[in-house]
Amino acid sequence: MNTREANKQQLIERIEKELPDFARMVKTTKDEMIVLSQDAFAADYQENEFTLLGMAVKYAGLYNREVTIIPNK
Template identity: 55%
Template sequence: MTNDERMQRESNLIATVRKTLPEFAKACADEAELVLLHQDAFAADYQEEEYRLLGMAIKYAGLRGKEVRVIGKNRTTLEDDTIQ
């Protein structure tokens, strides 16, 4: 891959994350060194596109010098269907 191709891929990744995951992009712009993600934020029902977005989010955070920590257990947020 040429340097131009790599730069284009990086630009595409940044644009996709900013458009698709704006709150995550804002969290990465913060001064904190760590970004927390709940396990259910991506692919709680095992969607292929969500796996792709998770990878992009992690890569984006790395470009911003952030550590990503995944918390929670699978589908725990989906079990709380009731409004309190």
């Protein structure tokens, strides 16, 4: 396995471990946009949560899913 494929596998494993409900939703709902509140991740501006958000978006992209983040009103 090359480095890119290993990194991809690590991404998949981390999201499926840390965000199992999100991973399940991405895999089981088809042709629906994924909508997240801006506070779904990093509500208190934690750097590790920003990283996890980026990983979640990348994970969704692996399944050809679109992610939209809506602002708080």
